[in-house]
Amino acid sequence: MKKIQVTYFFEDSGFCKDVFKSVDIPHYYYNRDTASGVWYTSTPDYYANDRRIQQDVIIEVVAGGRVIALDGNGDFEGKRPFVPFNEFEKSLANSFAGQQPKLRSYEEMKAKLLSLPGGEAYADPHRYWENWVFNLDFRHVTEQIVGAASWMGVEFHILAIQYTHIPTGFVFTNYRFRPASLPSGSDSRDLLLYDWQAEDLSAALPDQSGINKNKEE
Known part of the structure; x- marks a missing residue:
């Protein structure tokens, strides 16, 4: 079988494909359909699918000087398909959630915020504002490395980043990830996993006893 060595070039999520560049010069470009895994030759200008690659071609994906995937449109012994970044991201979230069964989803975190004092006005789906949920104190955050992964x-x-919700004062932890080479505080990607400690928020409510007493009188 023929072999082609390629390196990862970029993800074209808008057209559901990953683009690769040949190791050999002159460079040729290849696309892999994210959903089907089918490989195509690629046009060098807009990286559009050109022709479907033949089944007798093995595509070696090289990273860091070593082959990390053996892929192609045919079936062959030792095939190790390339894993797209979005699949890696989903797998990472599922794996981490499986290790930490008490973690909450984004919908659970949003419901928690809307249940707090001050959230009633935004609980109505016709009046709900995303800006209220994400009104966070980004100047005072803490982050901790709690795991690692590679792609x-x-x-x-894997990061545990603690945020404070400004309107309610509620503190929660959001789990995210970013390349290990980037410094603390750099942009990261959201795993949409959360946790928080149960708190007695009654102290945060205004004292209603005097008001109720006056009404009774």
Whole structure:
């Protein structure tokens, strides 16, 4: 079977494909359909699908000087398909959630915020504002590395980042990840996993006893 060595070029999520560049010069470009896994030759200008690659071609995906995937349109012994970044991201979230069964989803976190004092006005779906949920104190956050993962030879840190919701004062932890090479405080990607400690929020409510007493009188 023929072999082609390629390196990862970029993800074209808008057209559901990953673009690769040949190791050999002159460079040729190839696309892999994210959903079907089918490989195509690619046009060098707009990286559009050109022709479907023949089944007798093995595509070696190289990263960091080593082959990290053996892929192609045919079936062959030792085939190790390329894993798209979005699949890696989903797998990472599922794996981490499986290790931490008490973690909450984004919908649960949103419901918690809307249940707090001051959230009533935004609980109505016709009046709900995303800006209220994400009104966070980004100047005072703490982050901690709680795990690691790798994709395409790139190491990632799993982060536990603690935020405070400004309107309610509610403190929660959001789990995210980013390349290990980036410094603390750099942009990260959201795993949409959360947790928080149960708190007695009654102290945050205004004292209603005097008001109720006056009404009774």
